[in-house]
Amino acid sequence: MWFRTESGRQIKGNTITNLRKLAKPPEAIMIVLDMALILMKRRIDPIRIDYNLDEPFYVPSKTEILRLLNFSGLLSTLLTIHKIQSYHAINKEVIPIKDKVQKAENSLRKASRKLARAERELERTEIGLAKCQHDFDAAMQTKQTYQSDYDALLKRRDDANTLISGLTGEKIRWNEQNKVFEQSIEKLIGNTIIVTAFLSYCGPFNQDFRQRMINEWQKQIQQRTIPFSDNFDIIEQLNDEATIGEWNLQGLPNDDLSIQNGIIATSNYRYPLLIDPQLQGKSWIKNMERDNDILITTFNSKMFRQQLEDSISLGRPLLIEDVDEELDPILDHILEKHYVKIGLTLRVKVGDREVDVNHTFRLYITTKLANPTYSPEICARVSVIDFTVTQRGLEDQLLSLVIANERAELERERVTLARETTKNKRMLKELEENLLIKLTSIEGSVLDDPSLVEVLNANKRIATEVKEKVSIAEDTKMKISAAREEYRPVAVRGSIIYFLMSEIA
Incomplete structure (x- = not known):
């Protein structure tokens, strides 16, 4: 367009004057002037196409244009046309963009509606x-609960089977022991x-006199129709094989008198006073309390x-050895156990x-005197025990010494x-006691305590191993x-010679 050219952009007042002088204005100017006619609502010639031109174009209204050149407001009209043309040119570029924007906005609205939906x-x-x-979590929790219950039931079933199999082996023995306990309760x-x-009276006497006293007591009890065990054995009543075995290892002879002496020394309420000329009782006490x-x-x-006070306050065993027929009066309150309770403390x-x-x-008193005479007051305060060696006890000790010299490896093995x-x-014994304590201390069902099954399994396993060892040991013991x-x-000859010499002396 002409308005886009440099001359069109520089249109001024003298431009119109120059146009008037032209006999035939350029074609482009004529088109612009036609636009001015249309804008000013002037009459224009009918539109017709001029095919004589290089490119077919409509023929401008020349007559009216010539009149228009003499119009004083042509310049402002042309400027308006210029602005309109500029607007049109810009609008040609903007409208497609607006259309695109509109389409984009429409698409955006549709997309927004879709997004909202x-x-x-x-x-x-x-x-x-x-x-x-x-619902899934609740179902899983329910499933987990059912699974836990199922696993618990399986474990209870396994525990029940374990308890049944484990306790079945003990049933026969416990039933027999129960019968023995019932008879023991009766007697x-x-x-x-x-x-x-x-425990009160037999300590100072030898084996024969002790048995005579027990027989006399049994007759008196029988006359009064008081039940007691037919095969009464004082050692079985007051101790067990394991403890006696420990005492033998600690130096206590294995004869009945020595074992009875050990029972009196450890079970009596009163502190023991050992008549021990051969020092075997003192040796046993030292080993036992080492x-x-x-x-x-x-x-x-x-x-x-000072040693006495320390032993009492610290709880250490005290052995007073080599006493005579009189005891130090400082022991009176201790031997009679005249304790004073102050709060939770005994003094x-x-x-x-x-x-x-x-x-x-614990207090132990020993004397080397073979036949001491103690006053009734001392006998009432202490438990006098005759630890004089017996022929059987000396025989076992001499046998150990002979074998230790002749066959040392055999004695070490024994x-x-x-x-x-x-x-x-x-x-x-400890395993059985622990199991019984566990069984009696359970509250509710035995299957509710998982530690019981563990204890039972451990007891069963250890008991099996221990029984095998004990069986092997018994066979080996017989060979030894x-x-x-x-x-x-x-x-035997050594023991006889000792007692012969003792009687002769």
Whole structure:
């Protein structure tokens, strides 16, 4: 367009004057002027196409254009046309953009509506998903609960089977023991009378006199129709094989008198006073209390009182050795157990001082006198025990010494075997006691305590191993005993010679 040319953009007032002078204005100017005619609502010639031109174009209205050139407002009209043309040119570029923007906005609105619908659908879906997730979690929790219950039932079933199989082996033995316990309960009063009398009165006497006293008590009880055990054995009533085996390993002879002495020394309410000319009782006490840090002293020791107070307050065993027929009066309150309770603490008077009493304190008194005479007051305060060696006890000791010299490896094997046998029997007894305690302490069903099955399985496994060891040990013990018996005559002769010399002296 002409308005786009440099001359069109520089149109001024003298431009119109110059146009008037032209006889035939350029074709482009004529077209612009036609536009001015249309804008000014002037008459224009009918539109017709001029085909004489290089390119066919309509013929402008020349007559009216010539009149228009003389119009004074032509310049402003042309400027308006210029602006309109500029607007048109710009609008030609803007309209497609607006159309695109409109289409984009329409697409955006459609997309927004779709998005809104999708979001609403998504919200509904999420709500449904949340509900499904909640239902799923609830179902999984229910499943887990059922699974836990199922696993618990399976475990209870397995535990029940384990208990049944484990306790079935104990049923026969426990039924037999139950019968024995029922009989023991029936005969408890008579047995208790004999045991109490034995602990109280039999300590100072030898084996024969003790048996005579027990027989006399049994006759008296029988006359009063008090039931007691037919085959009454004081050792079986007051101790077990495991403890006796430990005592034998600690140096206590294996004859009945020595075992009875050990029972009286450890079971009596009163502190023991051992008549021990051969020192075998003192040796046994030292070995038995070695792990408890026993303190050994005499009445003549300068530190006696301090040692006594320390033993009482610290709970250490105290052995007072080599006493005569009189005891130090400082022991009176201790031997009579005149304790004073202050709060939760027991105190006893030692001389002019009061000392706290530890419940683990134990007192042993020994004398070398073969036939001492103690006053009734001393006999009432202590438990006098005759630890004089017997022929059978000396015989066993001499046999051990002979074998230790002749066949040392056999004696070492016997001692080791005895130690292991005692340990195994003690373990069996402890396992049984632990199991019974566990069974009696359960509240509710036995299947509710999982530790019971573990204890039972452990007991069963260990008991099986221990029984095998005990069985093997018994066989080995018989072989060792057979080998030891070859040297028995030497021990018998030595024991006879000792007692002959003792009687002659």
